[in-house]
Amino acid sequence: MAALSLTDLHAYYGKAHVLQGVSITVESGCVVGLFGRNGVGKTTLLQSAMGLGPRVIGGIFLDGEDFSGIPADHRARSGLGYMPQGVRVFRDLTVEENYRVAAYSVPKARDLDEIVGMVPELKDLLSRPAGRLSGGQQQLVSLMRSLATNCRFLMMDEPTEGLMPAMVERIAEVTKRLASAGYGVLLVEQSLLLGEAVCDRIHLMEKGRIVHSGRFDELSSSGAIAETLGLIH
Numbered sequence: 001m002a003a004l005s006l007t008d009l010h011a012y013y014g015k016a017h018v019l020q021g022v023s024i025t026v027e028s029g030c031v032v033g034l035f036g037r038n039g040v041g042k043t044t045l046l047q048s049a050m051g052l053g054p055r056v057i058g059g060i061f062l063d064g065e066d067f068s069g070i071p072a073d074h075r076a077r078s079g080l081g082y083m084p085q086g087v088r089v090f091r092d093l094t095v096e097e098n099y100r101v102a103a104y105s106v107p108k109a110r111d112l113d114e115i116v117g118m119v120p121e122l123k124d125l126l127s128r129p130a131g132r133l134s135g136g137q138q139q140l141v142s143l144m145r146s147l148a149t150n151c152r153f154l155m156m157d158e159p160t161e162g163l164m165p166a167m168v169e170r171i172a173e174v175t176k177r178l179a180s181a182g183y184g185v186l187l188v189e190q191s192l193l194l195g196e197a198v199c200d201r202i203h204l205m206e207k208g209r210i211v212h213s214g215r216f217d218e219l220s221s222s223g224a225i226a227e228t229l230g231l232i233h
């Protein structure tokens, strides 16, 4: 069964028609990437699925449960996780305390040991203040906070923004591990490196519409990625 299914989504900020009929399906255990230039509506799509942000028309289903009109906190409790753009950690708290704050926000949190099993990079960081970690390590803490809410589907908005290539590779490994553990992942990215490394399928977006869909290698060799992202001069 499809984990996340977005059907014919339209989103409006006032009169601005920002999403114009977007449909995306992500199965459990799969990573689907969404790429496009700045301002085409990628973040708006994730926020719309989460029930944050603009006025939305269209279908939003998680494992068949209809989320249309359902508040964001209910969506989160029902298993939809969202890692917003930019690192969101409590800088003065330790990594473990960051986990606890997220865990207290839901009735049934995922066990810390289970999360460390999936993201072993966290093990040696637990007692360190989150604010003193590198950008990539903070991104893992941000991921830990999302996993603490016991989601089974994760939407990630540019998790590699500002990271060195070596750290992008670590994020790629972690994302693949999540998919192997059965998570569905919808990934908004600028990093083609990450897209190529982890995505089973990608969608290319222009002005609120999906203009190409397929495997990364197919859309790369056809020139669709370069054309949509403006990489051709």
Ligand SMILES: Nc1ncnc2c1ncn2[C@@H]1O[C@H](COP(=O)(O)OP(=O)(O)OP(=O)(O)O)[C@@H](O)[C@H]1O
Binding pocket: 013, 016, 018, 036, 037, 038, 039, 040, 041, 042, 043, 044, 045
């Ligand atoms: N809160 C808001 N109010 C009004 N317009 C908004 C709001 N947020 C975004 N927009 C507009 O909606 C459009 C899509 O923005 P969005 O942030 O979804 O794009 P994006 O593809 O995620 O871009 P980026 O890669 O820069 O994050 C843009 O034209 C943006 O200016």
